Amino acid sequence: MNTIRVLVVDDSAFMRKMIQEILEADHRITVVGTARNGEEGLKKVKELSPDIITLDVEMPKMDGLTCLKEIMRSYPLPVVMLSSMTTRGGENTLKAMEYGAVDFIEKPSGSISLNINSIAEKIVGKVIAASKANLNEVNKSVVSPVVASSATIDAKRFVYSKGKQDLIAIGTSTGGPRALQQVLTALPKDYPAPIVIVQHMPPGFTKSLAQRLDRLCEISVKEAEDQEILHGGVAYIAPGNYHMKIQYQRNLIIHLDQTDATKGHRPSVDVLFSSIARINSINMTAVIMTGMGSDGALGLEQLKKSNNSVAVIAESEKSSIVFGMPKAAILTHLVDEVVHVNEISLALMKRVGGHKR
Structure with missing residues (x-):
């Protein structure tokens, strides 16, 4: 059985390491690469051709939303966002859904080192589900909202x-x-x-x-x-x-x-x-x-x-x-x-x- 090839994009070295370890603990998933920001992420997408991407919302150089729009325009792939539980985080997460992200994972609050493993099952489940997403329907719906006239x-x-x-x-x-x-x-x-x-x-x-x-x-x-x-x-x-x-x-x-x-x-x-x-x-x-x-x-x-x-x-x-x-x-x-x-x-x-x- 072919494994799901994942690219992890996050500006935190700790988060990249933890997400990679969590995903690779499941035999169905292989992390083919990591990236520190959106610019590097786009290069890795082109080089590695992953099946799915986990993408942090807030990053330097190129943030997650900008990166997501470029991914969906040039290399349409299932994307799962990582977002903080703040008002701004909630708004950006919904924008990400509009731009074509399949799903999102709420970043743990408090001490990340203690809490990241608490969402390990959720991360794995959402990545596997996203790998089966109906991407044609995602791409068709990435348009301006259609409001009844x-x-x-x-x-x-x-x-x-x-x-x-x-x-x-x-x-x-x-x-x-x-x-x-x-x-x-x-x-x-x-x-x-x-x-x-x-x-x-x-x-x-x-x-x-x-x-x-x-x-x-x-x-x-x-x-x-x-x-x-x-x-x-x-x-x-x-x-x-x-x-x-x-x-x-x-x-x-x-x-x-x-x-x-x-x-x-x-x-x-x-x-x-x-x-x-x-x-x-x-x-x-x-x-x-x-x-x-x-x-x-x-x-x-x-x-x-x-x-x-x-x-x-x-x-x-x-x-x-x-x-x-x-x-x-x-x-x-x-x-x-x-x-x-x-x-x-x-x-x-x-x-x-x-x-x-």
Whole structure:
């Protein structure tokens, strides 16, 4: 079996050494070279032809974002970014996703020498997942954000659902920020249903994601808050390191907690879906998009068992950056529609609101 050939680009000699040791401890990975900055990284890409690159965001001479743009323009490869957990780090990480990075790894805080090994499993997992990424879809989506035009929105007039309240729940992971942007920017500002979202991300990054999407979308997008009442036309993103559960107490209300991680995830799509499965008084649409692993599949089973009116949409393999979570959902045989990411917003508009007036 051919090993995954990785180039490590980081300005810290210690980080380069530690990342190399972590990756090469897995028999599936070989580090073919290292580089101290973006300029050197580009030269090594040309010389070594790696399969995948780990790329630090903040470096001298040429920073990671500049290097990433050049890589995607001249030598398109799967790239996993390393980013610090700061406001600026979160913003730059989302820019990196826009420029074509497949995923990112949060740099450990505090004493790096003590904490780097705590994310060893995550580094290896994300590098292996990125090596299988749908790079054609990444390259196609590295464009300016496509926001629904006012003409498109004005043409869409929906009949609000009567009787039961509508709720959209979305679960996603690797490639999710890009996919969420494609879906949410196409929804009209008068979209009647609230949308709750689990995106696998560390604390801090989910807030940056929500703020960025809020700037791009006609609907409102925010990081969820505990005990918040859900409103139509608003998308709520679960904060990193908190499970998001939905409860019904005359209104649909968000409950955040830090109970144990599920399948290594907090927030967890399974936890979100399982909480909604306990509510019988809503029309539910569940969406599973691009991501590594199988989070959400178990929750779908609980949803379908408890509520026959649940509609389940999965992103197609063609558009998924990583076809893990959607594939696991499809294998449950409970998915009603499998669609390209560009068609998910249309499916949601057909599902909630019925026909155009």
